[in-house]
Amino acid sequence: QVQLVESGGGSVQAGGSVTLSCVASESPFSFEAIGWYRQGSATQRELVAEFSDGGREKYGNSVKGRFIISRDHAKNTVYLQMSSLKPEDTDVYYCYAKRSFYNMVMERVDRTEYWGKGTLVTVSS
Numbered sequence: 001q002v003q004l005v006e007s008g009g010g011s012v013q014a015g016g017s018v019t020l021s022c023v024a025s026e027s028p029f030s031f032e033a034i035g036w037y038r039q040g041s042a043t044q045r046e047l048v049a050e051f052s053d054g055g056r057e058k059y060g061n062s063v064k065g066r067f068i069i070s071r072d073h074a075k076n077t078v079y080l081q082m083s084s085l086k087p088e089d090t091d092v093y094y095c096y097a098k099r100s101f102y103n104m105v106m107e108r109v110d111r112t113e114y115w116g117k118g119t120l121v122t123v124s125s
Helices: none
Strands: 004-007 010-013 018-024 033-038 046-052 056-059 067-072 077-082 091-103 108-115 119-124
Touching: 004 091, 018 033, 018 091, 018 119, 033 067, 033 077, 046 067, 046 077, 046 091, 056 067
Parallel strands: 010 119
Antiparallel strands: 004 018, 018 077, 033 046, 033 091, 046 056, 067 077, 091 108, 091 119
């Protein structure tokens, strides 16, 4: 069972920086996609940053130029460096990973998603 454990959340003033860490039970390079989402609305989580499509970095529009995602194979860890933080960045941040595999019985590609429990980042003005 894949486990993802986030850390690094807390309170910070607007304009400040925070780095989140996500320790995975397997190498972050073993997943089809791995990265960070935040809760956003009550019904849908929004992409913050992820590695996907063969290792490409993808960022949500609201964080481009301010956040940087990175990963360390030796430590099984994915990081999210958050800078120039704004009050609207306040949210619960979740580590996320996705893996696809071929289901021979159903003759189709199935995907499994894994989520951490989340870490709260609060940005005060």
